[in-house]
Amino acid sequence: MEDMSKVRRMMEDIESIMAIVRDSSESISGIGKAEELLIGIRNTYEDFTRNYLDFREIADNLYDGIYISNGKGDTLFINDAYVNTTGIRKEEVIGRNVGDIEKEGKLFRGSVTMQVIKSKKMVNSLGTIVRQNKEVLVTGRPIFDENGDIKLVVINNRDISDLKELETKVARLQVEGKMSNEEIRFLRQKQLTDKKGIFADRCMTDLIRLVDTVAPTDTTVLITGESGTGKEVIADRIYANSNRSEKPFIKVNCSAIPAELVESELFGYEAGAFTDASKQGKIGLFELAKDGTILLDEIGDMPLSIQSKLLRVLQQKEFIRVGGKKTIKIDVRVIASTNKDLKAAVKENRFREDLYYRLNVVPVLIPPLRERAEDLKALIAEFIDVNNRKYRKEVSLTPGAMKILHGYAWPGNIRELENFIERMVVITRKERIDIRDVSRMLGIEKSSDESDSLYDGIDLKEAVHNLEKEMIAAAIRKYGSTRKASEHLGIDQSTIVKKCKKIGLDLNKL
Numbered sequence: 001m002e003d004m005s006k007v008r009r010m011m012e013d014i015e016s017i018m019a020i021v022r023d024s025s026e027s028i029s030g031i032g033k034a035e036e037l038l039i040g041i042r043n044t045y046e047d048f049t050r051n052y053l054d055f056r057e058i059a060d061n062l063y064d065g066i067y068i069s070n071g072k073g074d075t076l077f078i079n080d081a082y083v084n085t086t087g088i089r090k091e092e093v094i095g096r097n098v099g100d101i102e103k104e105g106k107l108f109r110g111s112v113t114m115q116v117i118k119s120k121k122m123v124n125s126l127g128t129i130v131r132q133n134k135e136v137l138v139t140g141r142p143i144f145d146e147n148g149d150i151k152l153v154v155i156n157n158r159d160i161s162d163l164k165e166l167e168t169k170v171a172r173l174q175v176e177g178k179m180s181n182e183e184i185r186f187l188r189q190k191q192l193t194d195k196k197g198i199f200a201d202r203c204m205t206d207l208i209r210l211v212d213t214v215a216p217t218d219t220t221v222l223i224t225g226e227s228g229t230g231k232e233v234i235a236d237r238i239y240a241n242s243n244r245s246e247k248p249f250i251k252v253n254c255s256a257i258p259a260e261l262v263e264s265e266l267f268g269y270e271a272g273a274f275t276d277a278s279k280q281g282k283i284g285l286f287e288l289a290k291d292g293t294i295l296l297d298e299i300g301d302m303p304l305s306i307q308s309k310l311l312r313v314l315q316q317k318e319f320i321r322v323g324g325k326k327t328i329k330i331d332v333r334v335i336a337s338t339n340k341d342l343k344a345a346v347k348e349n350r351f352r353e354d355l356y357y358r359l360n361v362v363p364v365l366i367p368p369l370r371e372r373a374e375d376l377k378a379l380i381a382e383f384i385d386v387n388n389r390k391y392r393k394e395v396s397l398t399p400g401a402m403k404i405l406h407g408y409a410w411p412g413n414i415r416e417l418e419n420f421i422e423r424m425v426v427i428t429r430k431e432r433i434d435i436r437d438v439s440r441m442l443g444i445e446k447s448s449d450e451s452d453s454l455y456d457g458i459d460l461k462e463a464v465h466n467l468e469k470e471m472i473a474a475a476i477r478k479y480g481s482t483r484k485a486s487e488h489l490g491i492d493q494s495t496i497v498k499k500c501k502k503i504g505l506d507l508n509k510l
């Protein structure tokens with residue numbers, strides 16, 4: 001660029017000399033020719049300056065570091081980016097041989113200049129900037145002269161710290177993703193094994209046979225039954241035995257979502273669909289259940305306005321997000337459940353008839369617990385066992401107490417029974433729960449002929465055993481020691497201790 005400025009200054013000098021000569025004598029013919037020549041030179045100069053590309057300026061503005069050496073490996077040039085990314089100053093390398101610098105090992109390692117010179121080919125490698133202990137991606141290319149000898153070696157240094165950071169982030173995300181998948185698999189598995197359910201009654205074993213038959217098909221199932229009868233347990237069983245058990249299972253309680261949000265929760269919305277909508281839009285529960293199963297619990301509470309959209313999903317397997325235009329295809333198995341009388345809702349125009357029939361492909365009607373005597377018996381035994389283990393107790397029921405539980409209507413069905421037994425095991429201070437305890441806990445009056453129920457349904461030996469155990473336990477509890485209790489019961493202290501052992505009374509638990 002310095003040379004170019006010199007040329008421009010020289011032209012300006014010639015122009016001013018010619019102007020002086022022209023002023024003194026217009027007729028000097030040689031001046032005209034010299035002027036034409038000068039115009040020609042100026043045009044060429046302007047063309048040149050217009051097209052001239054300043055190599056250094058360009059090189060210094062490149063993002064990558066550039067390192068140029070001659071065919072022997074002597075350093076000729078490094079650009080600003082190289083200085084900035086490596087911390088190596090120009091005076092440390094210019095004029096020095098790359099091989100020597102490399103041997104010294106103070107500035108960089110893994111330079112490819114000497115390899116390029118040797119192989120006469122492009123070389124890619126990972127190098128290290130020693131001072132910063134930074135890894136760089138190095139690419140070296142040879143430039144040949146007309147004899148095929150290497151004239152220059154151009155090295156491109158790319159700082160890969162950002163790339164490395166990105167790589168670490170991706171690796172971390174991959175690990176997190178793997179862990180999340182493991183967790184999902186674990187939770188799915190847990191959900192499946194934890195809720196096997198007890199089905200001892202004939203009506204339920206028949207029902208379970210039907211459920212197990214339809215589970216592997218993709219049929220829509222409508223489960224009805226009073227609250228707490230086990231509709232969700234059945235839905236879980238269908239999912240577990242279906243071909244979609246490795247895919248998502250999304251449970252939606254339709255009655256828990258405010259009516260105005262049901263549509264966007266189920267089908268999602270596009271960005272800016274409504275005032276409070278999130279900027280990115282939102283994926284709906286149907287999309288979350290993609291290729292899996294969705295349980296629409298309390299389907300009877302589904303607003304009428306949404307029912308037609310749901311029908312379209314069931315029939316055409318497609319829907320449109322709120323505020324969207326694009327039709328989204330979806331493959332989801334639908335299980336619906338309700339404790340409401342859907343037929344009555346249809347009659348009262350609160351539920352679409354076509355949707356009702358579309359859902360009711362396979363109806364599963366779960367009877368209330370009061371009609372499942374065998375289940376009740378098995379469930380009581382199971383819940384007592386579970387809670388005894390949970391609270392480290394050995395609670396049991398007298399036959400009379402059992403009779404009361406069987407006579408009770410259980411309006412809250414299995415959920416009520418489950419909670420009742422847990423409460424009973426937790427709060428009781430006795431091991432044997434009798435009719436009076438159960439009645440009190442259930443909040444029902446016991447009739448006078450049931451008052452002696454401690455002995456109901458058992459023989460004399462067991463009745464005596466029970467009475468003895470009850471009396472000894474009560475006395476120890478009341479008087480605080482076996483010595484005082486024995487005084488009040490009119491027997492020796494050693495007899496009380498022996499009896500406690502025999503009848504299995506743990507003094508520490510009293």
Ligand SMILES: Nc1ncnc2c1ncn2[C@@H]1O[C@H](COP(=O)(O)OP(=O)(O)OP(=O)(O)O)[C@@H](O)[C@H]1O
Nearest residue numbers: 197198199226227228229230231232233339414415
């Ligand atoms: N057959 C069964 N064996 C063991 N436990 C059961 C059985 N059926 C239901 N349960 C238990 O009873 C409780 C209620 O069951 P579930 O939630 O399935 O009833 P639901 O009919 O769906 O109730 P809701 O209508 O209120 O939603 C749960 O804790 C469940 O584990």
